[in-house]
Amino acid sequence: MNKKKVDLLLINPPFHRRNGSGSIFPLGLGYIIAAAKKEGYTCDVINGYSMIDSYANESLSDFEIKLQNLLETYDPVLVGIGPCITTQLRALQIIARCCLTIYGDDRVYAGGPLASIDGQEWLFFELLRIRYIVKGDGEEAICQMIRCLKNGGSLAQCNYVSRSGYLYRNEVADINKLAFPERPYLMENVFSLRRKHNDSVLSASMVTSRGCKYRCHYCVSGNMNYQKFRKRSNANIVAEMQFLATNYQINDIIFYDDCFFSNPESIYQDVSDFCTALIERNLSLTWQMELRCDAFLRLREIDFVLLKNAGCRQINLGIEKTYVAGLQKLGKNIPLHGLAEHIKFMKDCSGIQAAGTFILGGKNETETEVLEVIEKSTTLNLDFAHYNPLFVYPGTPLYKEYFTNDISERKWVDYLLKDSWPWGEIVYENENLSREMILNLTEKAYERFYADSPYKDNEMVKDRFRLGISI
Known part of the structure; x- marks a missing residue:
């Protein structure tokens, strides 16, 4: 099978949709796509929002099969997972497992709000086994990562990327200079x-x-x-x-x-x-x-x-x-x-x-x-x-107040993995x-x-x- 070559493949995690909520393509991903395209890189998106809309066990099992089949059709330079948020924990486990199995761990990264919370790095490095995360604004970091890999380098050599033992917080000082975000699913959604x-x-x-x-x-x-x-x-x-x-x-x-x-x-x-x-x-x-x-x-x-x-x-x-x-x-x-x-x-x-x-x-x-x-x-x-x-979300004063007897930054994960309700909320x-x-x-x-x-x-x-x- 001829696989589709692409510089950047993004996986947009699904979420448990509430009645009355929309399925808007994340503007954060849109900004990243726009930044990559501005540098001449090719991009594609696997949109988990359109694959399932519930975290019920049967839906997650169906999602894993669909995702694995789709990933097998691509040959990307760089693979991005996100934007990652706490409620997506169950889906993130599946996405990380599939990406690492198919592509290895040297070209897969995760980003988004959860990756940017101080103290939550362990989730990616230890639980999800993802070696690289992007903290903060991703536009410049992603372009540097693609450039590094295409030049034969390793993500471990890219200063914009956080990894075990090295944390870097990206911030675009003047957001007026950013290209307007791409909206690949705008007319569908x-x-x-x-x-x-x-x-x-x-x-x-x-x-x-x-x-x-x-x-x-x-x-x-x-x-x-x-x-x-x-x-x-x-x-x-x-x-x-x-x-x-x-x-x-x-x-x-x-x-x-x-x-x-x-x-x-x-x-x-x-x-x-x-x-x-x-x-x-x-x-x-x-x-x-x-x-x-x-x-x-x-x-x-x-x-x-x-x-x-x-x-x-x-x-x-x-x-x-x-x-x-x-x-x-x-x-x-x-x-x-x-x-x-x-x-x-x-x-x-x-x-x-x-x-x-x-x-x-x-x-x-x-x-x-x-x-x-x-x-x-x-x-x-x-x-x-x-x-x-x-x-209750990690990274907030409310989190420390709620888990008063155990303020471990891992407590929320234990809670959600044991929870029988399919929505990812505390x-x-x-x-x-x-x-x-x-x-x-x-x-x-x-x-x-x-x-x-x-x-x-x-x-x-x-x-x-x-x-x-x-x-």
Whole structure:
């Protein structure tokens, strides 16, 4: 059999898909592909997202057979696994085993958020037997790795690659210089949304920054000490929006930055500068963004009107808890007073929709407190709400708090490998709330919020996490 020769073969791990979630091709891989192609290298992707969408044992067994057969058809110079995240542990074991068996260990690497967490190197070097990982930004590192191998060298000679006994953290200082990410599956997975009074629209995702200024106790992004926050220029952001509109006929953008306008102190100028740049380009695009509540509460009528005129159709607020003590336990010192009134004010003066996310559970939280969060969420004038249990991830202060008697960076792996639930998550349980109770409360939250909406029979409302078990 003639195998396909390629400089870079990327394996995008599958994940356990929640009802209501999309299957967007990771922009991190898109940036790597774009960087490699800019240097003249050939790339291909095995997209695990399209192969299975559950971590049930039968699905994983099917995935291993399919993956092995696909890998046998390639002859790559370099093989990349990622972006790796904690919930993919079971799939990562399969991918590593197949890649190392077929290609050996001298041209296989892993990258992504999990590889970038300090203290998690052991997972790759010991458990998965992968000799090389890329920590941090991968664009320059991957090009150097391909160049090294094509010149007859070893990855052990590449300074951008971490290995046992040597750790290197990659960071692109000016992310404006990066090529726009490739989107190889965009037209297959593009969201075709039909909104009330609107024709069908085509949406694509974008990110405009890297890192995070904040240190919420449950989030990995802001707790990577070496990763600085970097934001692209407005000109660069608008240019990518223009690129998507021209080349893919995209007319709607979903910004996935943790907080699109990250500095409450300069938010008036930031909103004005971005919206002006967008309006001057005369793009007929709509878009939505994520925003912290403290930044949102500062916005005035003039800001909301300007955002609407620039195409903003929805603001997604990370509310998380509706009482101060609960927020403080999550490391979020943000105001809540007047939030419902300000959301209504925004909708009345601009017509922009509002969505909110909420976290259920946490240290010492009781069922009564969770029910109060749910009930309060229905009074905030939100159009949409998303509810999640409090999940525990390595690399966060919450991880050390939860595994208080054993803070080993390996504890989460032991937990997940023994877990019978096929989703790869660790729920923060306490003496008041088991994870079964929290999952039940999450379902009740969706049912309560959407009881009188057209979405009340949606699969996301009925079975958000697709666990296939009786809770």
